[in-house]
Amino acid sequence: MSSETQKILTTDGIPLEVSLKKAERRNKIKAFLLVAPLLLFLIITYVFPIGDMLMRSVDDKMVTEMLPKTFKAMEKWDGKELPEEEVFAAFHEDFKKLVEEKREGKLSTQLNYTKNGFKSIIKKLRRKSKSFEEGNYKEQIMAVHKRWADVEYWKAIKRRAPAITGQKYLKGMDMYKNESGEIVSVEEDRRIHRILWLRTLEIAFFVTLFCFLMAYPIAHLLATLPMKYSNLLMICVLLPFWTSLLVRTASWMILLQQQGVVNDFFVWIGLVADDARPEMMYNKTGTYVAMTQILLPFMVLPLYSVMKTISPSLMRAGKSLGGTPIVAFWKVYFPLTIPGIGAGCLLCFILAIGYYITPALVGGASGTLISNQIAFHMKSTLDWSFASAMGLMLLAGVLAIYWVYNKLVGIDNIKLG
Amino acid sequence: MNKEFVKFDKVDKSYDGKILVVKDLQLDIEEGEFVTMLGPSGSGKTTCLMMLAGFETPTHGEIYLDGRAISSIPPHKRGIGMVFQNYALFPHMTVYENLAFPLRVRKIPKDEADKKIDKALSMVSLQGFADRMPGQLSGGQQQRVAVARSLVFDPQLVLMDEPLGALDKNLRESMQYEIKHIHESIGVTVVYVTHDQSEALTMSNRIAVFNDGKVQQLSSPDELYEKPVNSFVAEFIGENNTFAGEVSDISGGKCKVKVANTEILANPISVKSKGEKTKISLRPERALINPSDKMDNIHSGKIEEVIYHGDHTRVRINVLGNNQFILKVPNSSANMDIKLGKDIKIGWNSDDARALDPK
DSSP: OOTTTSOOBOTTSOBHHHHHHHHHHHHHHHHHHHHHHHHHHHIIIIIHHHHHHHHHHHBOHHHHHHSHHHHHHHTTOOSSSOOOHHHHHHHHHHHHHHHHTTOHHHHHHHHHHHSTTHHHHHHHHHHHHTTOOSSOHHHHHHHHOGGGGOHHHHHHHHHTOSSBOOHHHHHHTTEEEOTTSOEEEOOGGGOOHHHHHHHHHHHHHHHHHHHHHHHHHHHHHHHHSOHHHHHHHHHHHHHHHHSOHHHHHHHHHHHHSTTSHHHHHHHHTTSSOGGGOOOOSSSHHHHHHHHHHHHHHHHHHHHHHHHHTSOHHHHHHHHHTTOOHHHHIIIIIHHHHHHHHHHHHHHHHHHHHTOOHHHHHHOTTTTOOHHHHHHHHHHTSOOHHHHHHHHHHHHHHHHHHHHHHHHHTOGGGOOOO | OOTTSEEEEEEEEESSSSSEEEEEEEEEEOTTOEEEEEOOTTSSHHHHHHHHHTSSOOSEEEEEETTEEOTTSOGGGTOEEEEBTTBOOOTTSOHHHHHHHHHHHTTOOHHHHHHHHHHHHHHTTOTTOTTSOGGGSOHHHHHHHHHHHHHTTOOSEEEEESTTTTSOHHHHHHHHHHHHHHHHHHOOEEEEEESOHHHHHHHOSEEEEEETTEEEEEEOHHHHHHSOSSHHHHHHSSOOEEEEEEEEEEETTEEEEEETTEEEEEEESSOOSTTOEEEEEEOGGGOEESOOTTOSEEEEEEEEEEEEOSSEEEEEEEETTEEEEEEEEEOOGGGTTOOTTOEEEEEEOGGGSEEEOOO
């Protein structure tokens, strides 16, 4: 009898494993019930909205639902020559129904997105179709306008057949699918989104860098000062946290404007001439300054929490072993703060990449970010599917950065507190 | 040998400008010596070590290392090895890299550095641990690495700041011997700080007892124990029985001290004249039960407590109004009649009863 195969029994004869599970079950259920509200909250407030955004960004059901019979008939069409009578008849039937429901205007708007020129010919078709005779719809429709006899327009209709589309994503990258189905870039002077993406990355990168350069000494001071001074400094760091974001941004506007405090000071010390006050707002400078100040605590706090755990005797050891203060710092102290640097930079970069209010207020034309463009489409053009697509692209970008960070540094190395 | 290898010359240290942590310190350490700074916490011993290492600057006075004044030399140029209380190993470096750090900053070629590292690791019997991270080592092993790291660059002087404080009792004792042997084999000068008197007695050539910012006594372990020069040292080192009293007569190298209406014959150490207040200090093992008539102090007392300790028995006796008088009796069959509440005679030689300051 080998002892490995023999089951260990408790005193009353139940196998130990079963007994253990029974004992732990109550605790497991309790633990789950405690986290259940949070889980539910997360699903409702996070998973559902993002799922809905994903659906919206690729949703193209409208035309598919408006022309069901046409698209069914088109399945057999090879898309080279003009379609057969069958397709025209189905289109006429769908169109008649739309006219009855007064929805043909929406169809013309949607088709016009795909190809210019649909608006007028659909209007004309609606007028003429009232007097259509039964049978031979191909001839009758083609007689309404010469574009109805152009195969390109029928190809354009067919392109709208799928219920899902990636065209919003292409548009977000300043690209589109041309008539022959190739993905091409829009003309150079109409590429706005790529500039915005690059600018967003650039501003996020530099804001993170500035935050890091400023936060490192502050965090070090916080971690090494005696308690009574470090508490005061901590309050100074946290004070902006407790002030409304809008108020802070507005106060930067007061400071940075051309007749503002900073410019007055520059003029007063003679750095610039009174008639040549530099513009520090409504451009990138304003965005940099305001965002760096606002995101600074997010860099200070993770750095501080890591530095607090580094024993001061390590630096002393480095020095007593013969390292100059710089060597001791670089070889001993700095490597130990990397988890905090990683956490702080990741946090700052991710927050900066999606920043909205500050660039909107102080950014002007050259200092706005992709999130301002998203907001523009949410509020002004009401193209929610496009806004959703760009939002998801932003999310994908953040996840990609997270992935790269994990590969380079390892996410386990992160330390937030 | 340089008698004044390390010299504290009238060193004062104050952190806040109000209280002196170290007062007028005068201390010479010989080359190759193992000197321990021993004292209760807050007595200034660690401050002295930090001043020697260069992490604190003396408020007044000067410290000399091998004849050079070092107050203005930054720590990294002093070439002093140091072992810290919590080891201070670099957690992101392997044992090898930890040991290589002082050699790299000195630009020692790699093959020579490797030899030195091998030698240092074998000195603390940690061969084969070079690739481990400090976090993978036990407390005792980390301690050995810290010792090896402080010695690997062949410093003239090594400072140790309560290096064994975090270890358990058995490990601490074996490490004490190990450090002592390393010191004996390479002959480096060691300044060691501890608040553990048995550690100090075991390891040191000389011990400086600190209290209240001052060195109370600087002497070899046996002298410190047998011949304390004041009440503080007598009570801080080892066990001590005391009688407070007043000198009634002093002549011929002996003095009579009046304690509880009786006179005790004692050895006058810090008393000079009749009428002075004094405290007599007597080591427990110097007093005997059932003394011979040759002893010049014989008094009777009552056994109040008997504690069995294996090799010996501790007996608490009420004698001359002092009910905290401790005796250590070896456990042999001759002493089996020690019983609670029994009246006994105890005696000691007047040479062993040291009349010290009354503090």
